[in-house]
Amino acid sequence: MHQPRILRELRESGHAHRSVKTEVRENLLARLRAGEPRFPGIVGFDETVLPHLERALLAGHDLVLLGERGQGKTRLIRTVTGLLDEWTPVVEGCEINDHPYAPVCARCRRLADELGESLPVAWKHRDERYGEKLATPDTSVGDLIGDVDPIKIAEGRTLGDPETVHYGLVPRTNRGVFSVNELPDLAERIQVSLLNVLEERDIQVRGYNLRLPLDILLIASANPEDYTNRGRIITPLKDRFGAEIRTHYPLTIEDELTLIRQESTPGIGADVPEHLVEVIARFTRLVRESTAVDARSGVSARFSIAASETAAASAVRRAAITGEERAVTRVCDLATVVPSLRGKVEFEVSEEGRETEILAHLLRRATAETFRGRLGGMDLTPLLDKFAAGTQVESGELVPAGELLRRIGPVEGLARVMSKLGMGTGEESPGHAAAALEFALEGLYLMRRLSKDDVDGVATYRT
Structure with missing residues (x-):
């Protein structure tokens, strides 16, 4: 022109x-x-x-x-x-x-x-x-x-x-x-x-x-x-x-999810399944609502964005160390966000020294809420049966997806679990299957249907 x-x-x-x-x-x-x-x-x-x-x-x-x-x-x-x-x-x-x-x-x-x-x-x-x-x-x-x-x-x-x-x-x-x-x-x-x-x-x-x-x-x-x-x-x-x-923070979980997906840095190199993005969104909202956090300072939207990026980076690190073909974020990667994001939150003076404990507790609550919303009404008996005879399953930040699947073994109804977690037909890699099963294990633990020992980042699920 x-x-x-x-x-x-x-x-x-x-x-x-x-x-x-x-x-x-x-x-x-x-x-x-x-x-x-x-x-x-x-x-x-x-x-x-x-x-x-x-x-x-x-x-x-x-x-x-x-x-x-x-x-x-x-x-x-x-x-x-x-x-x-x-x-x-x-x-x-x-x-x-x-x-x-x-x-x-x-x-x-x-x-x-x-x-x-x-x-x-x-x-x-x-x-x-x-x-x-x-x-x-x-x-x-x-x-x-x-x-x-x-x-x-x-x-x-x-x-x-x-x-x-x-x-x-x-x-x-x-x-x-x-x-x-x-x-x-x-x-x-x-x-x-x-x-x-x-x-x-x-x-x-x-x-x-x-x-x-x-x-x-x-x-x-x-x-x-x-x-x-x-x-x-x-x-x-x-x-x-x-x-x-x-102005205000996102009023709904849906808006929080959209914001995280939109603003998270592309190119980190890991898939972050939908159910884990929801955990992060709920975690952010619980931190904002917590009486232990200084409400006047607020909890920035950058908190949830950084959490998503940190969890994705943890999966990429695991893939690089263990040789996984595809990096997929799992529940074990969420634990890494707590120490990283501690400095982004202003706590009440009375909570000094308990910051990490508070964030870890709120993350568990967010995980439990997401589990109830997505898998709460689902029959997970086939997975529980794996532990009935005293079986124990170890997972952790450096346990590759293939090894975790081998430790758990075949699980009837896994495809339905993945579907409930928002994983489509194109997401059938070992990494996505491991992400679905580990989330189910964590949810069963939080619902007190399994026990878990967590030592130095290695989680052991058992009856």
């Missing part, structure tokens, strides 16, 4: 100049009418968060997303750029993305006067129209808004020349979407610099007589005030945001 390269061609093409908020509003309305996805990759917010977000964007409001850590606030903010036009014209070489029809910086106004209809035009993709700053205590007004550029002064320009200004992140995202993550962590005196951006839509740089009208959608994220003591959003700034939207 031909893109005009000078101002005259742009006018002749019929291009109409729209503000950022108008772009977002009209493109959002078009997707709503067409029934198209508006925020791809966002899980569990369809009936709660997204309607509020859509209303805020249709109203043209700057907004704050408020929620505990790991609720997908930053991911949600980044998807808003998908509502911008795919391509937009800018004055070529402009640091703040001036529109050719209405340049606002001193450089572009000078070029427009000199070149007229021959003003050069460049094109920016919507992905380039997003800016982001993680608020940290060392963030300065110069970082966000701008400061004098000593290099330009050294080149011979006078100190009062507006072209000596080095623009900060906010003006450099002019005609785009700008995000301030963890806004309360920004020092209060720095938050003040955003007041004009939100209300008067302009910026002020030091002592310059400079009014730079900005066209920007500003979205901030923050943790609830009862969670963070590091700072707060100052009242005048909070008043200037048009909407405050609360």
Whole structure:
């Protein structure tokens, strides 16, 4: 598609100049009418968060997303750029993305006067129209808004020349979407610099007589005030945001499962059966609900994602050591997530020293709940009969699937067990069979129908 390269061609093409908020509003309305996805990759917010977000964007409001850590606030903010036009014209070489029809910086106004209809035009993709700053205590007004550029002064320009200004992140995202993550962590005196951006839509740089009208959608994220003591959003700034939207963790197991599957790193090299993903999802929810965990800090969605990846990595390690042809995650691999994820959870002070014990207990509960949900009503007598004569079966992180199957021996009804666990016809490898049987053994142990000794990572199942 031909893109005009000078101002005259742009006018002749019929291009109409729209503000950022108008772009977002009209493109959002078009997707709503067409029934198209508006925020791809966002899980569990369809009936709660997204309607509020859509209303805020249709109203043209700057907004704050408020929620505990790991609720997908930053991911949600980044998807808003998908509502911008795919391509937009800018004055070529402009640091703040001036529109050719209405340049606002001193450089572009000078070029427009000199070149007229021959003003050069460049094109920016919507992905380039997003800016982001993680608020940290060392963030300065110069970082966000701008400061004098000593290099330009050294080149011979006078100190009062507006072209000596080095623009900060906010003006450099002019005609785009700008995000301030963890806004309360920004020092209060720095938050003040955003007041004009939100209300008067302009910026002020030091002592310059400079009014730079900005066209920007500003979205901030923050943790609830009862969670963070590091700072707060100052009242005048909070008043200037048009909407405050609360986010949350996944409300259902199905959403949690979808999130784990979607976000887990591909390419680790191990299959994680569906029933084990469910165990991880239930484990995460139990940790969030536990009275031993500091509810104000929350348990990030990254907890469950990291758990899935750690369990998969354990299976890959076993396959590499033992020579298994296909790495499939089993119950024994779940135990490895407890020490790895201990640091991702904030416990109550009274539980100090019991962190590993608490997580291990909650993991067993999650396993038991999943077993009851998937195999609770199933007749597992053929498997129990294996132990009736005093047979013992050892399993562990380094016991390959083939060896575990040999120790258990043939089990009548194994195909039905695998089907109940969500393993299809294409998942009939020894690894999947071993994963199904070990899960059944663990479930029978948790239901107190078998005993288990666990010593140095080696589990021995017996009557």
